[in-house]
Amino acid sequence: MSIRNVAIIAHVDHGKTTLVDAMLKQSGTFRENEVVETCVMDSNAQEKERGITIYSKNTSIFYKGNKINIVDTPGHADFGSEVERVLRTVDSVILVVDAYEGPMPQTKFVLKKSLELGIKPIVVINKIDKPTARPDEVVDMVFDLFVKLGATDEQLDFPVAYAIAREGIAKINLEDDSKDITPLFDLIMEKVAESPNDTTKPFRMQVANLAYDNFLGRLAIGRVYEGKIKVGQQVIITSNDWVKRNGKISEILTNEGLKKVKSTEAVAWDIVTVAWIPDIFVWETIAENADVPVLPPITIDEPTLRMEFLVNNSPFAGREGKFVTSRQIRDRLERELETNVWMQIDFSDENFIVSGRWELHLSVLIETMRREGFELQVWAPQVIMHEENHVKMEPMEIVSISVPDESAGWVIAQMGKRKWEMLNMSTDMGTTNLEFLIPTRWLLGFKSEFTTLTKGEGILTSSFEWYGPYKGEIEKRDVGSMISWETDKTMAYSLWKLQERWPLFVDPAVEIYEGMIIGEHLKGWDLVVNACKNKQLTNVRSSGTDEALRLTPINKKSLEEAIDYIGRGEYVEVTPLSIRIRKKYLTETDRKRAGKNG
Secondary structure, three states, X not given: OOEEEEEEEEOOOOOHHHHHHHHHHHOOOOOOOOOOOOOOOOOOHHHHHHOOOOOOEEEEEEEOOEEEEEEEOOOOHHHHHHHHHHHHHOOEEEEEEEOOOOOOHHHHHHHHHHHHOOOOOEEEEEOOOOOOOOHHHHHHHHHHHHHHOOOOHHHHOOOEEEXXXXXXXXXXXXXXXXXXXXXXXXXXXXXXXXXXXXXXXXXXXXXXXXXXXXXXXXEEEEEEEEOEEEOOOEEEEEOOOOOEEEEEOOEEEEEEEOEEEEEOEEEOOOEEEEEOOOOOOOOOEEEOOOOOOOOXXXXXXXXXXXXXXXXOOOOOOOOOOOEOOHHHHHHHHHHHHHHOOOOEEEOOOOOEEEEEOOHHHHHHHHHHHHHOOEOEEEEOOXXXXXXXXXXXXXXXXXXXXXXXXXXXXXXXXXXXXXXXXXXXXXXXXXXXXXXXXXXXXXXXOHHHHHHHHOOOOOEEEEEEEEEEEOOOOOOOOOOEEEEXXXXXXXXXXXXXXXXXXXXXXXXXXXXXXXOEEEEEEOOOOOEEEOOOOOOOOOOOOOOOOOOOOOOOOOOOOOHHHHHHHOOOOEEEEEOOOOEEEEEOOOOHHHHHHHHHHO
């Protein structure tokens, strides 16, 4: 039995996980009467709710007596470390590209990482059934991207397949008649070199990913580069600091479809899971003896954003959370570092500085902690600056925007006000595609605003490009906040009077506290308001004096929207049941005193 190891990479929503679904279903992984969900690889609760892939996952299929290990990877740039880690475990990648959109920012990121490792990709042009599909033109665009990224002549000669992943159809030529995914399987077997199964050399494996099982504890996932190992055998583990320690292989799991099956041994070039090594970490080398050369560490890009996590000290602290103390939050963040290698955490202060790639990367952690019963506060994300030759440098993003033609002029005008640097502009079939180069800071908090500006019809994606010279101070938002001056329940009458000033964040009959932000103020400065005052009632009644209380829909903030919204001196209070926005200093007196001293 030969082994092929491939990873599925692509920009978000181009059909990676759907393609894996089709491969699993048509390989006989599931029983005929088995009910199979769509995007079956997205097993995490947040992945199902958000409709995205967050974590890389391994599966395998058997085709004509051969084993194909498949790694499904995230498409968001926020989780790029998940892609970078697994690329060292595969022999080839399947680059999935939308037949209309073509290469997008994340396509460039994941392809660049693959080419740097010398991997020769297989390109799959997906969604060729779209009315707007332009597969031939997209193939040319992909070729141009390969050239731009410095691909070798061998890499430029990439094989191409066409697919409708949703229907489980793949074909080598557009005019071919195909009813299943078999042509893609055959292409993988033909173009992906068979992994060398040299079991005569000493065993050597590198950990690329970690998982956790309630019974088995920490699980180390990686590819066996050489040799073979059996259950019960003693091994040498070399840390990232080149320190060696003893270990024992107590259990080996191999992939069979979506299941992990116990195995007595692991052989060269298979992707396996090793259990019962409690202190194992990503990038460490597991070897048969101390003389085996250590594999080089896997390098990943540095974080670009940081956010402060602190204990909740609001008037409602401790009401809804199960874990509320600094020690509990610290322990949870330490556990996160064991598997989330792109995250960095500074524990030197009582408030913890958590650094990650982007807002979604950090908000997924916060949402996970919230669902686990944690209660905490977070500060607005800040960009991590660098210094090169005594020059202040900041991360720069390539932003791609697609909007209907009728909205393009207005969107360009808005971008001009923000001093975004336009790199490219094209129009195709009623859609205008724009490309900008901007500092990461200018994008913080803008995505939700962009959705409002384009009435939900615009698409905005971004990808980190490089560090450039600092562009100066910018204002995150041009509206102020409506701040509660009382601790009580909101009244419909008060909210009805306040809603003319701008959108509200809270419903009637909701408990609020002094210093809590309950809405936006259109005029641009903060306004302290009373949202708990009811209408004064008298015994006198006359026709026309009673007005109907009609409240406009409340603009409740999700976690990501709240993080986008907050500015200096504001926190997001996160509990298992509530998302609240508040001022750092709750009373007007304290805010004035802090302003004078600041």
